[in-house]
Amino acid sequence: MSAHPTAQQPTPQAEGQVPDDAADRVQPGRRVRLAVDRPMRLDSGIEIGGFQIAYQTYGTLNADRSNAIMVCHALTGDHFVAETHPVTGKPGWWEMLVGPGKPVDTDRYFVICSNVLGGCLGSSGPKDTDPATGLPYGLSFPVVTIGDMVRAQKLLVEHLGIDKLFCVIGGSMGGMQVLQWAVAYPESVFAAVPIATAARHSAQNIAFHEVGRQAIMADPEWRGGSYLLEGTRPEAGLAVARMAAHITYLSEAALHRKFGRNLQDRKAITYGFDADFQVESYLRYQGAAFVERFDANSYLYITRAMDYFDLAADAGGSLANAFRPGGKTTPVRFCLASFSSDWLFPTSESRAIVHALNAVAANVSFVEIGTDKGHDAFLLDEPEFHQVIHGFLEGCAEHRGLSVRRRAR
Amino acid sequence: MSAHPTAQQPTPQAEGQVPDDAADRVQPGRRVRLAVDRPMRLDSGIEIGGFQIAYQTYGTLNADRSNAIMVCHALTGDHFVAETHPVTGKPGWWEMLVGPGKPVDTDRYFVICSNVLGGCLGSSGPKDTDPATGLPYGLSFPVVTIGDMVRAQKLLVEHLGIDKLFCVIGGSMGGMQVLQWAVAYPESVFAAVPIATAARHSAQNIAFHEVGRQAIMADPEWRGGSYLLEGTRPEAGLAVARMAAHITYLSEAALHRKFGRNLQDRKAITYGFDADFQVESYLRYQGAAFVERFDANSYLYITRAMDYFDLAADAGGSLANAFRPGGKTTPVRFCLASFSSDWLFPTSESRAIVHALNAVAANVSFVEIGTDKGHDAFLLDEPEFHQVIHGFLEGCAEHRGLSVRRRAR
CATH class of the missing domain: 3.40.50.1820 (Alpha/Beta hydrolase fold, catalytic domain)
Incomplete structure (x- = not known):
């Protein structure tokens, strides 16, 4: 279970444990x-x-x-x-x-x-x-x-x-x-x-979360949240949400250091809407990878929990x-x-x-x-x-x- | 034509003028x-x-x-x-x-x-x-x-x-x-x-533009850019693009001053995904108003022009x-x-x-x-x-x- 050679102690209480199904x-x-x-x-x-x-x-x-x-x-x-x-x-x-x-x-x-x-x-x-x-x-x-x-x-x-x-x-x-x-x-x-x-x-953070949620909800595959029931997946919307959020996780300096205005494999701009810049390709990858591992509705719920947080x-x-x-x-x-x-x-x-x-x-x-x-x-x-x-x-x-x-x- | 009482000088050259059709x-x-x-x-x-x-x-x-x-x-x-x-x-x-x-x-x-x-x-x-x-x-x-x-x-x-x-x-x-x-x-x-x-x-600015473009292109109503031909409108995608961009036009301080964590008419949070916070409602309004006056493909083109700009x-x-x-x-x-x-x-x-x-x-x-x-x-x-x-x-x-x-x- 662990990549490290740490001893796993058995759970002290066993009731309520779910079988490994x-x-x-x-x-x-x-x-x-x-x-x-x-x-x-x-x-x-x-x-x-x-x-x-x-x-x-x-x-x-x-x-x-x-x-x-x-x-x-x-x-x-x-x-x-x-x-x-x-x-x-x-x-x-x-x-x-x-x-x-x-x-x-x-x-x-x-x-x-x-x-x-x-x-x-x-x-x-x-x-x-x-x-x-x-x-x-x-x-x-x-x-x-x-x-x-x-x-x-x-x-x-x-x-x-x-x-x-x-x-x-x-x-x-x-x-x-x-x-x-x-x-x-x-x-x-x-x-x-x-x-x-x-x-x-x-x-500002609520605003960014709202953009992400709106991106998900705008995806017709979201089906009012019932996509699992209807056999669809709001991947495009979730990817856009992730892309927007991902920018906020980095700094302008980090983006500049990592990518600057570097172009993809192509040596010159293409005068089109493909990912000319490395930063575009990187963001698209982040969006695509995220939808493989995350549930769109969970994204709505967890961002909402953060928005509601107010200790004072x-x-x-x-x-x-x-x-x-x-x-x-x-x-x-x-x-x-x-x-x-x-x-x-x-x-x-x-x-x-x-x-x-x-x-x-x-x-x-x-x-x-x-x-x-x-x-x-x-x-x-x-x-x-x-x-x-x-x-x-x-x-x-x-x-x-x-x-x-x-x-x- | 003008709300101000300024004199409008006739165009010096008339050729190429389009009739007021x-x-x-x-x-x-x-x-x-x-x-x-x-x-x-x-x-x-x-x-x-x-x-x-x-x-x-x-x-x-x-x-x-x-x-x-x-x-x-x-x-x-x-x-x-x-x-x-x-x-x-x-x-x-x-x-x-x-x-x-x-x-x-x-x-x-x-x-x-x-x-x-x-x-x-x-x-x-x-x-x-x-x-x-x-x-x-x-x-x-x-x-x-x-x-x-x-x-x-x-x-x-x-x-x-x-x-x-x-x-x-x-x-x-x-x-x-x-x-x-x-x-x-x-x-x-x-x-x-x-x-x-x-x-x-x-x-970072290219990244934000790319999020907006991806939001538009993710909208199935965009139809690969042919929505006018096909009689559809990628309004949801364009609205999300505008919402993301709009956050970047303001400062955290301005958003805080204008909205803070103020709730909408409701006095309490609703534990749901409606616009509980004023900032959410404001962003949704910005998105909805924008699609009334702007063309989604133009948004792609103009953001692209900005991305390409590099005087040096x-x-x-x-x-x-x-x-x-x-x-x-x-x-x-x-x-x-x-x-x-x-x-x-x-x-x-x-x-x-x-x-x-x-x-x-x-x-x-x-x-x-x-x-x-x-x-x-x-x-x-x-x-x-x-x-x-x-x-x-x-x-x-x-x-x-x-x-x-x-x-x-």
Whole structure:
């Protein structure tokens, strides 16, 4: 299951485990049904029970179950954090950061990552079959929030027998989940690392998401969300959505460095509408590759969850209040990181969170990493960023009393 | 024809004038057929003749024909610069800047603006009928460049009996045309005002254009460009293209100021995919309004022309060389303006032009206007910007020996 020689600890609790059936082979990895006995109430008020969460773990949970790190993935990510992806064959999306000897050291920590509720990579979402009708949910799947995603993760963590996470870490939408964990379950989180994220989705970001959703919904193959039922695929619309979003993940400087105005194989412009420029060909490839692995309705649901995210609104309009549950400063230790060329989640967004944490005298460190790689930098080779994560976790481990325990290699 | 009480001077030459037929009533305004006797060679090598250019003029051409200002419009602009638009009923797109007593003072200058070649608002473009086949051109219309647009404008200016323009002015794609005028016809331009523009389209801007084009081409109603022939309209794709582009015209700060996370009429989020946020509703409106007035194929053609624009490439790789025709410094006086929150054509792009002009010791002034309104600032109420234009034109008028001639009001 893992590309790394990490020991896989058996799940502490076995009830609710889904057998490795054919569906599992299509979407490999671990999975569990949660809220089977008692349904989970979503922010919308709708109750759902027996939903499936796909997850992976890396490393070994220690005897007092105090070394678990929850990794939260971004919009189109999944739970294959630190191993070759079983479907795409590509390296795990955060192998730079997570693995044996890496900043999030799986020789030392027990790492958990689950596909978000509403996703399409193993966890329950709009592409699944509604047991009530025997048909794909489509838009009848309930709209979920970042709060609901984290609620499901909390059930997973409890299912794994863990009362308190050593750390929750993630970038972009993953960072929103980190913030939500810290605010919703401050006693269940020792340390939190929200990266390249914001406490609320900005107007510009909502606007970009809306363009993507409109591109999907404009595709006649979308069929009002019922494309699975009707045997169509809104690939063109989803590809356009991905292309638009992809631009926002990079910086102008990175695009210039990577592509500039370089032409494709042809030496000269063609005076036509083929992909003359490399950047056009690259974008088209990104769009085409994405539709192979992602469900269009899930894209609608997850972007919507991000748009709805607003920690301050949920705390009576004050972000600082969100970090002072019951009038007491949050016990969670925070480390925030932003990237200088990230214009999707600019440093000012992280700073607003830091200011709110400072206002309640919380334990917080913050660094802006200088890079020209844009928002995607959190997924890339950024040594200073990796050092920051390593150092923060080392310090927290000491505070938490986690012994240095390296397995023989 | 004009909302302002400006005297309309009859066109000096009448040949090639198109009679005011039914088609003219659909697309009101002046129009002329150019290159009737001798075809015009496009950058692609294709020759076209007898194409139509729609234009408007404001103010009066003086006796020595030395007070003409060519206004160049942006991607989706038109020639109705300074009068109520006859189709939309909205004010002219640059009434802030152009009109009696305005910085571009139609009491003093003779202002010309033409719809670009390849456009859809009166000038020949892909939506017109190919006389050879009797069918709409669609993608068989030749691909045009900024150079070709300016070439056509030069023919129009000659048709109007003007040897040398007092000034060429425009923002965004209009600024590209201004630069092209100065480089291609340095002896025919006294002063040039390129605003919020660049000497070459950046990788990021090409990427955004490509998203828009892919959105249009992904619409099955586009029919490979033959939608006019087939009686369909790729409205959904064009609307998505416009929505994506529209975000780039504003700044994050402007979007935040205008909309923030404000909800629509509803007081609470709906947990659905309707436009909950005002910014979503605004974008949808922008998309829907745009398809009423713009042709999808023209959008492909004009974005392509911008992508292809690269002044330095045409001058052997050196932008400075572009401003040193025949080894002699350009005689054109330049005034550049950029806007601090414009991330589509950031100040660095203007600065690169200024550096090239400085390198050849050209006459250039440059100002970055501080504003949070983004790229669209060049169309908006920006008093400092308007003062800069006014002052520069005053100075140039003095150098040019234009007498102050105010008509009785």
